[in-house]
Amino acid sequence: MMHDFLAELLQCPVCHGILEWHNIERRREQIEEAEAHCTVCGIVYPVHHGIGFFLTTNLPRQDYWEQSSSGISQYFTEHPEVERELMAVPLESLHPADQFLRSLVLEDRGQYAEARAIAELAIPALYTxxxxxxxxxxxxxxxxxxxxxxxxxxxxxxxxxxxxxxxxxxxxxxxxxxxxxxxxxxxxxxxxxxxxxxxxxxxxxxxxxxxxxxxxxxxxxxxxxxxxxxxxxxxxxxxxxxxxxxxxxxxxxxxxxxxxxxxxxxxxxxxxxxxxxxxxxxxxxxxxxxxxxxxxxxxxxxxxxxxxxxxxxxxxxxxxxxxxxxxxxxxx
Ligand SMILES: C[S@@+](CC[C@H](N)C(=O)[O-])C[C@H]1O[C@@H](n2cnc3c(N)ncnc32)[C@H](O)[C@@H]1O
Missing domain, CATH: 3.40.50.150 (Vaccinia Virus protein VP39)
Structure with missing residues (x-):
């Protein structure tokens, strides 16, 4: 899931050096696995399972997705009764904000279709x-x-x-x-x-x-x-x-x-x-x-x-x- 044409458009995000591409495994016109080596500073950027990773290490980042998802799972491990209340009761009995939260939990579990249906139900009550x-x-x-x-x-x-x-x-x-x-x-x-x-x-x-x-x-x-x-x-x-x-x-x-x-x-x-x-x-x-x-x-x-x-x-x-x-x- 990284189109071939992108390799031509990319350079090292750290030093702007030219990238050399190795070990390319393709699926149709897309790169599945590869390594892009910077010819100037030597950093290696992988493409793994179709996702290209071109992050630099020198900028502060708050990855809220990582934090909020793991935060929710941790909270439920400590409070299983809250998880039951959120996930087991009939959907209609939940406040729309809790319905939305339920959709986030389902999304986190990979139940995307159900998550989307619930979010679409909740959103009209959450936004004007x-x-x-x-x-x-x-x-x-x-x-x-x-x-x-x-x-x-x-x-x-x-x-x-x-x-x-x-x-x-x-x-x-x-x-x-x-x-x-x-x-x-x-x-x-x-x-x-x-x-x-x-x-x-x-x-x-x-x-x-x-x-x-x-x-x-x-x-x-x-x-x-x-x-x-x-x-x-x-x-x-x-x-x-x-x-x-x-x-x-x-x-x-x-x-x-x-x-x-x-x-x-x-x-x-x-x-x-x-x-x-x-x-x-x-x-x-x-x-x-x-x-x-x-x-x-x-x-x-x-x-x-x-x-x-x-x-x-x-x-x-x-x-x-x-x-x-x-x-x-x-x-x-
Ligand atoms: C909430 S989304 C905005 C809505 C989204 N564009 C859509 O159409 O659904 C904002 C995203 O920005 C990402 N983000 C925050 N800072 C970033 C950065 N410096 N570089 C790239 N992505 C960043 C967050 O991880 C988050 O997923």
């Missing part, structure tokens, strides 16, 4: 209609715009692949799914296999702040609320400018700068440059991009409600009611 419409209309806009574009599409910080899956289904170009979490990529791989879409995608473990792409190697890049999840982004904007020669379409939402309560939380989280429109656009401009926002839609958003079985909310933001501006940020 405007939140769902705002997000959906941005993904639709990206899909429509990409129908006219040729060549591979690199999706950044793909996570659960809400957008990447639609691209693989609806477009004809190859899609490159990326994330810094090997765990999330393995899960994505299993899901794409289940939906029969695995020939349409490649999987790369990489850090968006220091990618393995050569200068200008990416013609088209997408991100679906991906940028906002990149902690300590540093010179993310410059790195993306280095590798993208065409266009970046980023599904985004912005908070009103006047919103004092959410604003304070956003600043505490260090997300001001990503979640407020003016500084977000400025970061792109400073890194040499031309940027515009299109397809704007404003809609009410509420904090996701807490469940009754386990504490905590699904999303950290918003912490209080607000109006979000949804849009696609187009950078070129």
């Amino acid at each position: 209609p405007e939140y769902r419409t705002g997000w959906q209309s941005q993904m639709d806009y990206v899909l429509e715009r990409l129908a006219r574009v040729e060549g591979p599409i690199v999706d950044l910080a793909s996570g659960r692949c809400y957008l990447a899956e639609k691209m693989a289904q609806q477009l004809s170009q190859p899609v490159v799914v990326t994330d810094f979490s090997p765990r999330v990529l393995r899960r994505d791989q299993e899901q794409f296999q289940l939906w029969g879409l695995d020939d349409r995608i490649s999987l790369l473990a990489l850090d968006a702040r220091r990618t393995p792409f050569k200068d200008g190697a990416v013609q088209t890049m997408t991100s679906n609320l991906g940028l906002v999840n990149i902690e300590q982004p540093g010179s993310l904007w410059e790195e993306l400018r280095r590798i993208v020669r065409g266009i970046l379409l980023s599904v985004s939402h912005f908070y009103p700068e006047k919103d004092s309560q959410n604003g304070a939380a956003i600043r505490d989280l260090g997300l001001g440059d990503l979640l407020f429109e003016r500084p977000a656009l400025l970061r792109f401009v400073e890194a040499g991009w031309q940027v515009e926002i299109v397809n704007c839609y404003e809609g009410r958003a509420l904090p996701t409600p807490p469940g009754t079985i386990m504490d905590g909310r699904i999303d950290g933001l918003p912490i209080t009611e607000t109006v979000l501006k949804w849009c696609v940020l187009v950078a070129s």
Whole structure:
């Protein structure tokens, strides 16, 4: 599940040296197993079970997928009665936030179809209609715009692949799914296999702040609320400018700068440059991009409600009611 053409586009993410490819095992037009040796610094990057691993070791990373999944399993080992309550009672008797948690547990166990059905049932009770419409209309806009574009599409910080899956289904170009979490990529791989879409995608473990792409190697890049999840982004904007020669379409939402309560939380989280429109656009401009926002839609958003079985909310933001501006940020 790594398309052959990618080998040409990649270099060492640490020193930018040329890679030499060895021991390549293919399945159809995709690389299953291989090793890419950097001819300059000697680091070896493996492709294993179809996933290319191009992570550098020098950047701090919080892999929440790794932590939250193992955290949930550990919690259930210590509290089996909570697991019974969450997994054994009739679905309809659970609070929607707990239904959503049940879908995460099922996903963790590889029961993807059931997990998805439950998540789809819970989501309307967790997010306002405007939140769902705002997000959906941005993904639709990206899909429509990409129908006219040729060549591979690199999706950044793909996570659960809400957008990447639609691209693989609806477009004809190859899609490159990326994330810094090997765990999330393995899960994505299993899901794409289940939906029969695995020939349409490649999987790369990489850090968006220091990618393995050569200068200008990416013609088209997408991100679906991906940028906002990149902690300590540093010179993310410059790195993306280095590798993208065409266009970046980023599904985004912005908070009103006047919103004092959410604003304070956003600043505490260090997300001001990503979640407020003016500084977000400025970061792109400073890194040499031309940027515009299109397809704007404003809609009410509420904090996701807490469940009754386990504490905590699904999303950290918003912490209080607000109006979000949804849009696609187009950078070129
Ligand atoms: C929650 S997803 C966003 C939604 C996703 N794009 C979708 O369409 O389903 C964000 C992802 O960003 C990943 N991530 C966070 N920091 C990253 C980084 N520096 N480089 C690459 N991926 C990163 C996380 O592992 C997570 O899976």
